[in-house]
Amino acid sequence: MTVKEQLKKIIVEELNLEEISPEEIEDDAPLFGEGLGLDSLDAVEIVVLLEKHFGVEIKSLDEGREAFRSINTLAAYIEERMPR
Amino acid sequence: MSGPFPVAITGMGCICAPGDTVGECMDALFRERKDPALPLRFTSSHSISYPVFEVSNDLMSLEPRGITDITRTGRLALFAAHEAISNAGLDQELETMRGQRVGVCVGTTVGTTMNNEDFYRQYLKGEQPDMVQIIRLLNSNPAAVIAREFDLCGPCQTVVNACSSGTDAIGLGASWIKAGLCDIVLAGGTDELCHVTYNGFISLMIADDSPCKPFDKERKGLNLGEGAAILVLESENSRRSRNKKARAFVLGYGASCDAYHFTAPHPEGRGLRRAIGEAIALGNITTDNIAFVNAHGTGTPDNDRTESMVLADMLPGVPFLSTKGYTGHTLGAAGAIEAVFSVACLEMGRIPRNAGFSTPDPDLPVTPADTEMVVKGPVALSESLAFGGHNAVLAFGIDRGLS
Amino acid sequence: MKLAIRGVGAVGGFGCGLEALNAALSSGDHKTKHVVVKTAQGPCEMPAYLADTSRLEYFLNKRALRRVDHYSRMALLGAYLALEDAGRLDEDRSRMGIIIASGYGPGRATLVFLDTFIHDGDGLSSPTSFSNSVQNAAAANISILLNITGPGLTVGQLEMSVPSALIAASLWLEEGKVDSVLFGAVDEYHDELGYFWHRFFGEKATADHEMKPFEFDLQTGIPGEGAAFFLLTRADEGVSPYGCIEDVIINRCDRSPLEIPKDALLFIGADGHKQCGKYYKEHLPENVQLACYTPIYGSLPMGPAFDMAIAALSFKQGMIFPSQACTGDERALDVNRITCLKISGSGEAGLISLIKGN
Numbered sequence: 152m153t154v155k156e157q158l159k160k161i162i163v164e165e166l167n168l169e170e171i172s173p174e175e176i177e178d179d180a181p182l183f184g185e186g187l188g189l190d191s192l193d194a195v196e197i198v199v200l201l202e203k204h205f206g207v208e209i210k211s212l213d214e215g216r217e218a219f220r221s222i223n224t225l226a227a228y229i230e231e232r233m234p235r
Numbered sequence: 236m237s238g239p240f241p242v243a244i245t246g247m248g249c250i251c252a253p254g255d256t257v258g259e260c261m262d263a264l265f266r267e268r269k270d271p272a273l274p275l276r277f278t279s280s281h282s283i284s285y286p287v288f289e290v291s292n293d294l295m296s297l298e299p300r301g302i303t304d305i306t307r308t309g310r311l312a313l314f315a316a317h318e319a320i321s322n323a324g325l326d327q328e329l330e331t332m333r334g335q336r337v338g339v340c341v342g343t344t345v346g347t348t349m350n351n352e353d354f355y356r357q358y359l360k361g362e363q364p365d366m367v368q369i370i371r372l373l374n375s376n377p378a379a380v381i382a383r384e385f386d387l388c389g390p391c392q393t394v395v396n397a398c399s400s401g402t403d404a405i406g407l408g409a410s411w412i413k414a415g416l417c418d419i420v421l422a423g424g425t426d427e428l429c430h431v432t433y434n435g436f437i438s439l440m441i442a443d444d445s446p447c448k449p450f451d452k453e454r455k456g457l458n459l460g461e462g463a464a465i466l467v468l469e470s471e472n473s474r475r476s477r478n479k480k481a482r483a484f485v486l487g488y489g490a491s492c493d494a495y496h497f498t499a500p501h502p503e504g505r506g507l508r509r510a511i512g513e514a515i516a517l518g519n520i521t522t523d524n525i526a527f528v529n530a531h532g533t534g535t536p537d538n539d540r541t542e543s544m545v546l547a548d549m550l551p552g553v554p555f556l557s558t559k560g561y562t563g564h565t566l567g568a569a570g571a572i573e574a575v576f577s578v579a580c581l582e583m584g585r586i587p588r589n590a591g592f593s594t595p596d597p598d599l600p601v602t603p604a605d606t607e608m609v610v611k612g613p614v615a616l617s618e619s620l621a622f623g624g625h626n627a628v629l630a631f632g633i634d635r636g637l638s
Numbered sequence: 639m640k641l642a643i644r645g646v647g648a649v650g651g652f653g654c655g656l657e658a659l660n661a662a663l664s665s666g667d668h669k670t671k672h673v674v675v676k677t678a679q680g681p682c683e684m685p686a687y688l689a690d691t692s693r694l695e696y697f698l699n700k701r702a703l704r705r706v707d708h709y710s711r712m713a714l715l716g717a718y719l720a721l722e723d724a725g726r727l728d729e730d731r732s733r734m735g736i737i738i739a740s741g742y743g744p745g746r747a748t749l750v751f752l753d754t755f756i757h758d759g760d761g762l763s764s765p766t767s768f769s770n771s772v773q774n775a776a777a778a779n780i781s782i783l784l785n786i787t788g789p790g791l792t793v794g795q796l797e798m799s800v801p802s803a804l805i806a807a808s809l810w811l812e813e814g815k816v817d818s819v820l821f822g823a824v825d826e827y828h829d830e831l832g833y834f835w836h837r838f839f840g841e842k843a844t845a846d847h848e849m850k851p852f853e854f855d856l857q858t859g860i861p862g863e864g865a866a867f868f869l870l871t872r873a874d875e876g877v878s879p880y881g882c883i884e885d886v887i888i889n890r891c892d893r894s895p896l897e898i899p900k901d902a903l904l905f906i907g908a909d910g911h912k913q914c915g916k917y918y919k920e921h922l923p924e925n926v927q928l929a930c931y932t933p934i935y936g937s938l939p940m941g942p943a944f945d946m947a948i949a950a951l952s953f954k955q956g957m958i959f960p961s962q963a964c965t966g967d968e969r970a971l972d973v974n975r976i977t978c979l980k981i982s983g984s985g986e987a988g989l990i991s992l993i994k995g996n
Contacts, residue, residue, distance in 0.1 A: 166766075167704035192498050192705070195440050195765040203762050208282070211455075212440055280760045345773060346794020348743035349830065355752050358833065363678045366837050376796060379984070388890040391986070392802045395743065395773035395794045403791065410809045431748075434755050435768035490789035490815075492736065492781035497705075497769050506787065513815070622769070623778025625790050 154205075154226045154233075161200055166193055178222045186221075194219060201225075207232045240488070240517055241632065242409040243481035245469045246323025248315040248423075249575040251462025251562045252288035256318055260572075261579050265607060268561050268590040270446050271458045277430040285442045287428055288460035288563030301383050302374045304367070309375040311463035311568070312341060312425035316381050319421065323467040324479060329385065335473065338389035338417040340408035341377040341465075342400025342424035343567035346393045350431050377425050381465075389417050395567070398531075399490075399619035400424050401464070402570025402627040406488030408468050418473040424571035425463035432566065433459055439498060447534035447564075449557035449589060450543060450603045452596035457533040460563020464571035466578075483578040486520060486614065486630040489513025493624030499537055504545035506626040507618065511549055514616060514628040525553050526612035527586050529577045530603065531620045532557020533564050534591065538620060540599060547600035550616075556604040560590025570619040574629060577615040581633045585609050639812040640873035641804075641819075642996055643880035645724025647716045648947045650864025650935045651687025655719055660951060662934050663959035664968060668848060670860055670936075675832040675844065682836065684844045686827050687862035687936035691715050698783060705766055706779055709744040713776035713824040716865030717784060720820065724869040735788040735816040737807050738777045739799035739823040741939020746828035747771040776824055788816045797907075797914075797980050799823065800942040801988030804886045811872050822867035823943030835861055849933040851908040852962055854919040859910030862936020866943035868950070873996040880950035882996050884975070887989040891921040896979065896987055903927045903958065903973045905945045907980035909937035917981040927973070929961040942990060945978040949992045952976060 152160070159173035162182075166189070180186045183194065194212060197219070201207045207229050209215040218228035249256065252271075253263035263269070271286035294310040305313075320326050349355075351372060357364035374380075378393040390411065394404040401424025408422030436442045436459060443456040474481065489510035493501040500507070515522070528550060530542050534557070546555055558576055565572055580586045589603035613634075619627045648655065651669050652662035662669065670685040691711040694703065697718040706714065721727045747770035754764040769775070774792040781790055789810065793803035800823050807819040835843040842857040850858040873882050887897055898904060908918045909932040922928075935944045952958060953976075957968050974994045981987045 169700045169704065188701075190496065190499075192439075192496075192766060192769060195438065198440065199438060199762050199764055203758060210283075282761055345748075346743055347741065347796055348745055348748050348771075348773065348794070349834075350748045350752070350771075352752060352756075355749060355830070356756060358676075358830065359756065361676070361678065366834075369834055369837075373796070376794070378795065379986075383984075388893045390802060390805055390888045391795060391798060392805070393794050395792045396777075396790065397772050397774050407791070407806055407809075410813065411805070414809055414812065416805065431752065434760050434763035435751065435765070435771075437760075438763040438765040438768055440765075490791075492777075492787050492790045494781045494785045494787045497778055497782065498765075509787070621774070622772045623774045623790070624781065625774065625778070 154229055155222050158222055158226055161204055165200055166196065176222060180221060182219060182221060201229065205229050206234045240409060240413060241484035241486050242412045243469050243474050244466050244483045244485065244578060245474055245479050245481055246319045246467035247575045247578060248318025248322060249464040249572055250290060250311060250314050251565055251572050252290055252460055253561050255292055257575055257579060264558065264561055264587040271563055274428060279430060279433065281437060283444045285437055285444050286458055288458060289428055290461050299384060304371050305380055306371060306375040307427035308343060308425050309377055309380040311427060312377045312381055313384055315423060315463040315465040316421055319465040319467050328477065332419065333386050335418040336389045337387040338408065338411050338420040339378040339381045339387060340392045340394065340404045340420055340422045341381065342394040342396065342404035342570060343377050343426055344397060346395045347373060347376050352430060381421055396625050397622040398566050399570055399621035399625050399627040400567035402617065402619040402629055403490060405466060405485065405571060405574055406490065406627060406629055409485040409488060412468050412470050418470050420468040421465050422468055423463065423465035424568040426461055426565055426567040428459055428461035441535040443534060446591055447560055448591040449532035449534040449559050450539050450599060451592045452594040454534045454536060454539060456535050457559065458563040460565040462562065462565045462568045462572055464568060464575045466574060483581060483631050483633045486518030486632045487514040488517065488629050490627045495624050497623060500541040500620055504541045506624060507545050507620060508549060510626040510628040514630045518630040520614055520630055522550055524612045524614045525550060525616060526581060526610040527615055528553055528555040529573045529615060529617040530555045530557045531618045532559055534559060543599040543601050554586065554604050554608055554610060556586055556589040570627065573617050577617045577631050581615050581631060639808050640996065641808055641811060641870040641883040642873045642875060642878045643868050643950050644871055644878055645720045645869040646880060646947050646950050647719025647723055647867040649689045649691065649712055649715050650944065651689065651862050652934050654690060654693045656951060659947065663948065666960055668933050673832050675836045677836055682844050684832055685846060685860050687860060688827060689864040702783060707747045707770045709747060709824065709826040710776045710779040712865040713738060713822055714780055714783065716822050716867035717780045717820055720867035720869050726869060731784060731786045733788055733817040734786050735810050735819045736777050736781050736786045736790045737803050737819055737821045738792045739803035739940060740794055741796045741799050741825050743773045743794055744771055744775050745826055745831060749830055786820065797939045797982035798888060798986050798988050800940055801886050801888050801990055804990060807870055819870045820867065821870050822865060823940035824865040825863055825938040825940045827861050827863035831861060849910045851910055851930045851932050854915030855912065857910065857912040859937035862938040864935060866947045877996050879954040881953040881992050881994045883990060884993045885991040889987050890985055891917050891981060891987040892985045896921055896923065897989065898923055898926060898977055899975055899991055901973060902975040902977040902991065903929065905949060905976060905978045906930045907941045907945055907978065908932065909941055911937060911983065913983040914981050917985050928963040929958065930963055931961055942978050942980045942988060946990060949976040949978060953994050
């Protein structure tokens, strides 16, 4: 599974987005606000999920702001930092 | 709206990181702040360290009446209650007090929910944990602990409104007096620092890994603290019958729900505006009379932004400060501890500086007291904002022809 | 000050809604299920009264509920049912307050949060789980999803939670702080609570049995869960078929005699706990008409709220439902006042009196 696919699966399962399937999330759609409609509590949960599943740590939300735009940006952020 | 106020405050007790008594706390607030330190009562495996404001007193010298095995949260409440009772001169009149309708209304974060980590770890391992830990929890409901200590039989209420619990408990207790339900109410808040909430606030990414900086440009979040404060609220009949002067009065109380988000305040401060408006209206307070505002000021980016915006709009020019830089955020105790500070500052006619503030944030329309200040006016407001979008505001007044 | 009950919502071991409660009361069916408790000797079955919240999806979509746990779902369902019952689901709620009474609070959510860092380390504590474990979680979820912008309060006072919290409802209405209060009580069963029961009561909890609330010397309790909600207003808004809450008294039964109105039918909240039973045995006045419905909903600190719901239903239907103490079939209600009495394990007594009409 690619990082993007893993990410979508994790987001749908761990944030309980029962009404959509991972495949329905578009790679470049905004995750927050309009788009997937996630909020600030989801953001901090995603920080924990990234560390848990990918070993990637985000120290502050400011640091993660750019990365949190879409699946594309998030996957790129993870791939750059993932321990190999 | 018929106002349930004013209600006299005839005694106060307080324990938190700056000191074990109201006097010690106020002395400390007007000196330089003591920095928070790493927690001593528990360890954690976070990659970054988050300092806290712990109370050094282990409180084991307290000997609770009846059931002696109670939690630290219960002990903190008792410690503050004893000071308050003695400050109100009621320690000489405990027998009389037992014949009166004395209520207890105390805020805390956890009423009687099982959150004992040691017990749960043993349970998960399939061991046979000692039930003493659960019995202790069942026996440590803070309002019940105080009622048992002084053998009181009036209404007992533990308010679990998260971070506004202490403020709400005082507002609710005051309304019991005014409605004639009680002659005396011991009202306040209590909370011990615990590993569970420590992890919770860190996970929300609203804990600062350095001393907190309320309203500062560089603020990154809160430091947790612990403590308790109890106020003796008393009816005019009871107070006059024992010729007791009021230290101050609860003039008004406002509360509201943002109905917006679980962990973020309403961006326009909708609920906070309503709570401030209600407290002011109930007390017939003109804004010229407000000496200062004790802000919630946790040091999180969102809280301080919302609060400063509302203060700039509703109470322009009124000095404000957060004391969280001295105490940390003591959660369910915060509103009560800050109620004590507010009354004491009104009595002294001055407020300490907002510890932790040095650089104004261009995004905030107003800045807090950056130096110790002489304040005029007989009224102080104290604000609390809580998880779940709950807001609570108290108005206090000192003797200006009210007594 | 009198509080008129405009709507009632209840969910518990008896089912969902007033019809289910009514049916369980009429038939006297005790709908316990079996739960499995983990013990040092291995898994062990135990009876419990459990609540099903699937009906909530009729009011809210999955998206709105994605972070809402069982505890808050029971409360939300109770809240929606009470507002629907009052015909006030579509009203503006800016002058409404929300009050929640709970003995044990969100117990499961608290441990779910502990699970996250016990299993994965402190650094992986889940912020979402932490939010759910906050004690005012139910009040917060309800105020957000129903847009209630008046004051909010959550009270945690074990068995006295309901009478204690009612004081605030009464004062808010009397002071004019609000025009209505959505008042609810909720308690949750979870595996660890079952474990406590097993440790405290052993076979008396785990053996298949029925509750015998009038056998005051015996431990016959069965854990329950559920929520009961009421839409309350000032009484001068007009007569309500459910009647009014006339008075709430909290006292200690070892300090002063129970102040039970002479002409009242007394619902006792004895729920099979020996430690509380001794106080009922000692302090119940003689020559008073008694009923007890705890075998319909189980043992739980918020039980007095179920008794209030049953009292309200009794006024509306004009009948007394059968219970062990007033054996026989349903019969016509011949009193205008019902007092719900709960005594805690340490002897605190809460009395909630309801009267017919206003």
